[in-house]
Amino acid sequence: MSTTASNLVPAPQNLLLAALPAAEWERAGRNFKSIFMPLGDVLYEPARLANHIFFPTTSVLAVSCVLADGWADALTLIGREGFAGVEDFLGRGSAICRAVVLSEGWGYLIRRELLVQACNQDGPMRSVLLRYAQSYLTQVGQTISCNRHHTIAQQLCRWLLMFLDRQASNVLPLTHEHIAELMGVRRESVTEATRKLQFAGCIRRQRGHIAVIDRTGLEARSCECYRVTKRETDRLLEMSRSAKFASTQAALDRVRSGPSEPSTRHAASSFA
Amino acid sequence: MSTTASNLVPAPQNLLLAALPAAEWERAGRNFKSIFMPLGDVLYEPARLANHIFFPTTSVLAVSCVLADGWADALTLIGREGFAGVEDFLGRGSAICRAVVLSEGWGYLIRRELLVQACNQDGPMRSVLLRYAQSYLTQVGQTISCNRHHTIAQQLCRWLLMFLDRQASNVLPLTHEHIAELMGVRRESVTEATRKLQFAGCIRRQRGHIAVIDRTGLEARSCECYRVTKRETDRLLEMSRSAKFASTQAALDRVRSGPSEPSTRHAASSFA
């Protein structure tokens, strides 16, 4: 339950970092700096090489593909189950993507080179990060089909659920305008879709916020894409978690200093 | 021009493998088997772990996201500039994707574990493969916006151009039905779009084939998505190539055995 006094760096609330064996985190952890990300902040933009990788804990980010005419369509959302900068981690920056803070909060920042370096030896860090890269790829791929074949109402449910999964509260800090920007549709289409959800009793609106009061209702109205990517994300995350405990190194560390699970739980977050 | 007699494994015509220093290819090359892939063959399917990674040389593949109702939308095409199985390489199989042979031909096959193993040390193999993974991600991301905002005619031009880039001939073995399946649209919409291109003099149709006679015309009619992903793909591939020659190991090898570039050139392929 309690971390040892010698453990100066707190156990990470980012689920990827938490999946690392304690020894690994103790070694690499000091390269991570905890920072607060304000709403609307841009982590990286097209054709600009980001020098940092960001692991959200309480913040939620959106990654979007930006077109020349100004449209920007979200590829996926990133919360404590992942990290922002997959493109920078794999290669050298993204030519097309922008990452912005959708829900302000905290996270861990690390210099790109330091992370790449920490991945050079064949260890848990690398497999955890690559596994997330695949999860990311799956989510992006599914969004392709989702955009083509599903109605705006269905897609809206999907994005709301994805946001919910990555956030502690059931009140999402979103205006219709924000959602439209995220989905690459007109603001009016979002207004219409949210009104339907309101009448159905799934959400309650406040000015600039959407309160989800019937999660199950949203799931029923969402397309298969939510379920598919959720299942896959959970599966890959679970693999990382069990790898943690399969590691003899981790086992040794647990004996010495006790479990290093995050101490606070996020009741509303289904990635808990 | 000519490879040395001692070099039993021919220089690879897959551009990623060709970007490896000669020493690396000599070491890892014997794990690759050259095989022929017939039209329509399925390399991997959703929720089935593929045990092999495939590096096309003369074949072209399509990777699609499969929905429950049968729709399948291409994420991107894979030719000699890449490899099939990014999802298997990063993690453990794809939950949603299917890879099929669009244009039959040859390529190199390698067991998944052997490839992962060859990437364990921090070397050219890993950086080349990860770099392609990012290129792949970029292409998939761009397709999201493309599907939402661009007309079927524009998208058709994009797919034809992408196919052209990955194939030696300017005659694409595609029926309207195949294209529709690829793009996730009705066959009739493809017929209409191809007729427009015909009248414009960009393509000539044969039964079951499309002959491109005005590449520039296609580029003019395509959306920005083709240019964007092409530029990014070229950039990342070029980085791999120059890394090859920056390597002292490769420099030594060149002195000993001469350049190891592919001996045959594909005039029509812009990845040449």
Added chain:
DNA sequence: CGCTTTATGTTCGGGAGAGTACATAGCAGT
């Protein structure tokens, strides 16, 4: 050769969503 199969061309109705214009309602600041 005629028959079948497969590929392509054509048409019509309908729906989802874009573009546009404008109306109303919360909230903030002075």
Added chain:
DNA sequence: ACTGCTATGTACTCTCCCGAACATAAAGCG
């Protein structure tokens, strides 16, 4: 309270594309 800004609601036209039904044409085959 007044003012102004931002968020949300409503209405209308227009285009693209889907769904479906059907017509024609090219290749294969007995």
